[in-house]
Amino acid sequence: MRSVSFYKRLILGAVFVIVLLPSIVCGILLAKNELLRRQLAALAFPSDDVVVAGSSQLEPTGIVRDKPLLSYQMLYPDFKSSFFGFKEDLAGDKTIFLTFDDGPSPGTDKLLDILRKREVKATFFVNGKSNRLLNEKLRRAAGEGHGIGMHSYSHRYNVIYSSMENFLDDFYRNYLYIKSETGVAPEILRFPGGSINIFNVSDYQALIAEVLRRGFIYYDWNVSAGDAMAGATTQSIVDNVVNGVHLCWGPAIVLMHDNGKPELQGALGTIIDRLKSEGYEFRPLDNSIKPPMFIYPD
Template identity: 35%
Template sequence: MKKKGSTRFIVLLIGLFYIIVNCCLLGSQKTLAYSNLSKDKEKVIYLTFDDGPSVLTDKVLDILDENNVKATFFLIGNQIKGQEAVVKRIYDEGHSMGLHTYTHTYKKIYSSRKAFIDEMLQTQDEINSLTGIKPTIIRFPFGSRKHLNGPFLEQLHSCNFKIYDWNAIMSDGVNFRTPTEQLYREATKTTITEHPIILLMHCDYMHKNTCKVLPRVIKFYKDNGYEFKIINDVTPENYFPIKK
């Protein structure tokens, strides 16, 4: 009887040992799964500004410099004259520049694929003459939706262009008088679930409220652990779904 009791005790110890080992392994797997989930949802934001350069773009650059943050500027070619120093400053301070057509005139730029590409190339030449670089990242005025299809995408890629729309937006482009509180809510709304976040803002001469709210927007994303990045020619494209 004593031998059977000892055997049962040993069996119980072995069973307890396996339970402890399995619990430890399960805990490790949960930790690994959490790490992978965190990596998949990496917190990255791209601050992007359309419709520059302008006198107000300088103010935006001041704010970015004060907060040690870099951004991406999609420039309109015919606004560069008189704002050459701003374009050089964007480049010198390590920000990224993209193409936003030459005229931003809806009927003209969307009259044909050739007209659209010619305007991008013209703006590219303007930037190149000032900085020595030829940006290849582009943004469609008013977004690529309704304008981009498979063949056009291939044509743009053949010109080495890469397209970037957005998944977060301020309404400053619709109404430059939009109150700062509304702009802040739009830029930081918790319904933004796509990552990375590409936030569209504007920096033409009338967008004073954008400048007023920008420091708060930057602080919000810093406080929430986001990394600020610039869009360049190695950034994965991000454009609205193409209808077949």
């Protein structure tokens, strides 16, 4: 016959084993789980590259988010555009977009005169210039109804493509330059060297994503005039553009350069006259026009 206190202890012991022990084990496992979850989160987002967004201020699409933004996404919050979707997909159309990179230059007026005489509007993807006379040429191009887009401020590939921060810093300067000279904030851009080039081959997807996230549309080209190449002649430029346009299905975006070369000045009028007589139409680019090229390499 055991004592009453023995049974008391037995019952208490049973309660401990059946109820309290599993609860304690549960608590320990929960704490361990929380610790592992935090370690996993830290691995997915390195802490020094993440800031928590306080608001949706940088969302051109209007999406309200409470997820972390990458630190560079917080740079230059006013460097953005309002993109509401493409209104025009010109696939199949005989539309040509003449584009001139790298200006303004001492030769801009010559190009503008040729375009004005033929009532053709083109697009100038410009760099930053701290030259008052050149800035006047940029204002003339904008004033005459040509499209104006960004093409980086410095055009120095090794700087622009060395980091996302440098890319944004340079393009933001380009954005402010165009806005202050023309009074209109640019909405389109052309990457120096195109959206995929040997300088950005390891991070072009991030660059493109960031440009699009800020509401800008970028335009590559599907016809190259070859005017910036050594040995280019007036005839070679005419042939490159006319043959290239003939090979295009849909809108042709023609790459040329505003760098004062007489060969291009000699070719431009012939190119326009020839293609106009074949029923082609010339227009300036704006962000309502769907770019024909958004292709990543395999």
